[in-house]
Amino acid sequence: MTNQAQKILGIAKAEKGYHEGRSGGHWNNDQKYSDETPGLKWSDKMAWCATFVSWCANKAGIASLYPVTASCATGVAWFKQRKRWSAYPAIGSQVFYGSGGGAHTGLVYDYDATYIYTVEGNTNADGSAEGDGVYLKKRRRKDAYVYGYGYPAFAEGIRSADPAYAGKAPQVPAEKPATKIVALNSAVKPGATHAQVAELQQLLIKAGYGPIKGAVTKFYGTETQKAVARFHDRNPAYRSGLHDPRIGPKGFVALQKQAGRR
Structure with missing residues (x-):
């Protein structure tokens, strides 16, 4: 069964390759996510990294677990107010970048001891300041640009690098061992060769x-x-x-x- 973290990340990663509109030879922030997210239609043609996360949460049916906002700073405050903030990455967490977390945001789909692996909207492939679409990114966890992480209250718990959440990871049901018992072929009877x-x-x-x-x-x-x-x-x-x-x-x-x- 797909859990809440897997669902939003699947939706987010499926958007990889999406690009905003262009006009006058430049990317113009005209994108679908503002129009398709209740309460954020006004944010079209503005920076849309936070709007992208809100859109993903809405599509996954878990809009209440993430801040519905076009503002990164508002998103940081939202998580901190609910005491769902950490300096450590977690699967499905919303990562915030820059001074006070107000510069940029995305979703963490994996992490290891050195890197976080994210899906982000309104970013690019070459590291320039002008974002143009949805990309999968790999960033160093200890990069000064990484401000921190907001933790959604997933029903299944959250898998996190934060020691405080060590006992709150989703419990994976033990797989039932495959049986070695086989059925008898009807041709097996006295006098038969089988x-x-x-x-x-x-x-x-x-x-x-x-x-x-x-x-x-x-x-x-x-x-x-x-x-x-x-x-x-x-x-x-x-x-x-x-x-x-x-x-x-x-x-x-x-x-x-x-x-x-x-």
């Missing part, structure tokens, strides 16, 4: 119903039938008659478990 007969013979021997003279083969012969009858004698719930020589689907599952499969 690849699964060899498996049946091995299971019977391992579970203590051997020996099976001549095993291991693909032929369901007399010796295999005797071993199956011994299984049924000890597990009568799985046999259809006295000394039943044919293994049934449920009996085959029970035999696998007795042989140690899970």
Whole structure:
């Protein structure tokens, strides 16, 4: 299941390559995010890095977890007021840049000991002052330009480099081990030749119903039938008659478990 952090980051990263409009040979800040974000239509043709984050949060259905604003400084104040501010990066956090965090902003999609990896609107590829679109960026965590991080209150918790949040990371459900139990092929019966007969013979021997003279083969012969009858004698719930020589689907599952499969 996609959690809230994954959802907003997926939406944000899908915008990579989007560019604002141009006029008179220059980028002009005319973009879709202002018009599509409730309450921010007025901000079109203005710097739109904060508006981009607000748009992503709205599209993800978690607008209440991020400040709805076109102002980076307002975004910093919003997180600090809610005591959701940190000097450490976190997945899905809103990073703020420049003096007081008022110069630029974006979303952190990953981090390591040295870098943060972000998706940012109203930026560029060459580091110039004029932003033109949405890009994925890689920045040094200890760069003086990095001011700090606002932490959304994700329902699943937040994965953060901040020691104070060590116990608040999302809990990943343990994967259920894949079962090794297999179904019985309907062709496996006395007198038949089938690849699964060899498996049946091995299971019977391992579970203590051997020996099976001549095993291991693909032929369901007399010796295999005797071993199956011994299984049924000890597990009568799985046999259809006295000394039943044919293994049934449920009996085959029970035999696998007795042989140690899970």
